[in-house]
Amino acid sequence: xxxxxxxxxxxxxxxxxxxxxxxxxxxxxxxxxxxxxxxxxxxxxxxxxxxxxxxxxxxxxxxxxxxxxxxxxxxxxxxxxxxxxxxxxxxxxxxxxxxxxxxxxxxxxxxxxxxxxxxxxxxxxxxxxxxxxxxxxxxxxxxxxxxxxxxxxxxxxxxx
Numbered sequence: 340x341x342x343x344x345x346x347x348x349x350x351x352x353x354x355x356x357x358x359x360x361x362x363x364x365x366x367x368x369x370x371x372x373x374x375x376x377x378x379x380x381x382x383x384x385x386x387x388x389x390x391x392x393x394x395x396x397x398x399x400x401x402x403x404x405x406x407x408x409x410x411x412x413x414x415x416x417x418x419x420x421x422x423x424x425x426x427x428x429x430x431x432x433x434x435x436x437x438x439x440x441x442x443x444x445x446x447x448x449x450x451x452x453x454x455x456x457x458x459x460x461x462x463x464x465x466x467x468x469x470x471x472x473x474x475x476x477x478x479x480x481x482x483x484x485x486x487x488x489x490x491x492x493x494x495x496x497x498x499x
Contacts (some may be wrong), residue, residue: 349409354409356406358404358405379392379394383393396426399434400423403417411465414457414480415484419485423485425448425451425454426447429447432447458483
């Protein structure tokens with residue numbers, strides 16, 4: 340085990356678990372979150388109709404993608420789910436600029452870049468993906484995550 344393996348675990352676990360909890364806020368109202376009904380109303384004001392469906396989709400993406408990143412399971416696919424969700428978040432907040440203090444894209448951009456970086460680097464040795472070929476990442480894993488995430492985002496944006 341190397342310092343890089345521990346560093347990747349810290350990066351994956353922190354980012355993934357925070358995102359998973361963010362999804363649980365939307366879905367279940369945990370951690371002081373709004374729950375699905377209130378999150379759905381918020382999504383409807385952002386132009387996602389039906390709001391509750393899209394809030395559920397975003398919450399499930401954050402929960403599943405975040406947990407996948409955290410434990411390093413099916414990492415390129417987990418990263419794709421996270422990237423797709425964050426692209427949607429960036430699209431609806433882009434008019435607010437970069438900084439989160441103004442409601443901008445700072446947070447979703449950071450999360451998407453971490454997910455893409457983990458797909459590129461690989462989840463490391465301290466991951467459930469350790470026996471699989473994509474454990475070492477690479478351009479194919481990163482391109483897969485980015486392309487699938489982008490396609491998913493385009494589909495959701497087209498349906499809203």
